[in-house]
Amino acid sequence: MVKRKKRYIIVETSSNIPLDVFRKLVEKSYLELFGEFGLIQANVKVVKKIDSTFVLECSHGSVPKLILSLSSITRLEEGAIRFRVVKIAGTVKKVREIIVGE
Amino acid sequence: MGRSYVDFWINLDEEVDQSEMLSEIRKLGFRRVVVSSMDKARLEEFKKLGESFGVEVYGKIVLVPEDRPALLKDLRSRRGEYEVVSVICNNLEVALTSARDSRVDTVIFPPGKKFRIDKGVAAVIKNSIELPFRWLVDETTRREFIRLAFEVVNHLFGKTSIIVSSSASRPLELRSPFELSSLLEVLGLDRNVALDSVSTIPGRIIETNLLKLSPSYVARGVLRVG
Structure with missing residues (x-):
């Protein structure tokens, strides 16, 4: 079986939100744009949270879709929120280097 | 050298x-960045402030004409004042005129447009198409905007260039180049082609127009030297 390639997306949020809320927001947005099949194919997982920075894991082919979903999120309940994609990395080691280097 | x-x-x-x-x-x-503002003083102030941040700011006028004569009148009177001219086309008559007028830089189709983008439009189009990202972010226009973007990519890609802009009016509405280009990537374009829509294509339009607005410009392909 061919090993599926993964990508890690480092995302910065404009306000500090809990990991669960972040995951729900991302999944909801992805679901709205690409549907149930898309969400399962993308295999989106929230790997880590450091202050207002999150690390997301997804399949290699779903990176543009996930970026589009992230950038279409503008509201959290009544307040405005924005997610900024900082970097895309292929390995956890690289993610660590980027976060330490910031 | 990286992309600008x-x-x-x-x-x-x-x-x-x-x-x-x-x-x-x-x-x-x-x-x-290309900035549109009804208030010319605010635009000038933004241009000056941009220098201290290391950002080049250019002026843009966005025309929303009702018909062909109104569009031509606006173009005659305002073309020389701004670096970039864009037209929002609410009907087919305006779309067909602005698509081939050399004074127009980008054509913008609104999400709820009442006409189709088909071979007829594709046959005459010379100017770039602009897709404002704000319409994707706004939930009320999202579905129509995605449909429009699909139409544009399917019928016009290869015939003309496509630009994605943020059309933000607040800092929170701004999006990074990768976020903007992801729209075209999702619609099936190659990553480099998608990135061109936020770098080389708009950059080329600005450079051409700066040359056109310079005093040494005489006509297309003719420059006064010395």
Whole structure:
């Protein structure tokens, strides 16, 4: 079986939100744009949270879709929120280097 | 050398903290922005402030004409005042005229348009198509905008160039070049082609227009030297 390639997306949020809320927001947005099949194919997982920075894991082919979903999120309940994609990395080691280097 | 990213539309009609806007633009990685504002003084102020942030600012006028004569009248009177001219086409008559007029730089189709983009439009189009990202972010226009973007990519890609701009009026509405280009990537374009829509294509339009507005410009292909 061919090993599926993964990508890690480092995302910065404009306000500090809990990991669960972040995951729900991302999944909801992805679901709205690409549907149930898309969400399962993308295999989106929230790997880590450091202050207002999150690390997301997804399949290699779903990176543009996930970026589009992230950038279409503008509201959290009544307040405005924005997610900024900082970097895309292929390995956890690289993610660590980027976060330490910031 | 890396790409020089351009945000081809920032709307400054609303009152915003200009320093915050510019620092956000710089942080997102843009070196050049094109700004539209009804208030010319505000536009000039933004241009001056842009220099201190290392961001080149150019002026843009967005025309929303009702018919062909109104469009031609607006173009005659305002072309020389701004670096970039865009037209929002609410009907087919305006779309067909603005698509082939050399004074227009980009054509914008609104999400709820009442005409189809088909072979007829594709046959005459010469100017670039602009897709404002704000319409994707706004939930009320999202579905129509995605449909429009699909139509544009299916019928017009290869015949003309496509530009994605943020059309942001507040710092929170700004998006990075990768976020903007992801729209075209999702619609099936190659990553490099998608990135061209926020870098080389708008950059080329700005450079051409700066040359046109310079005093040494005589006619297309003719420059006064010395």
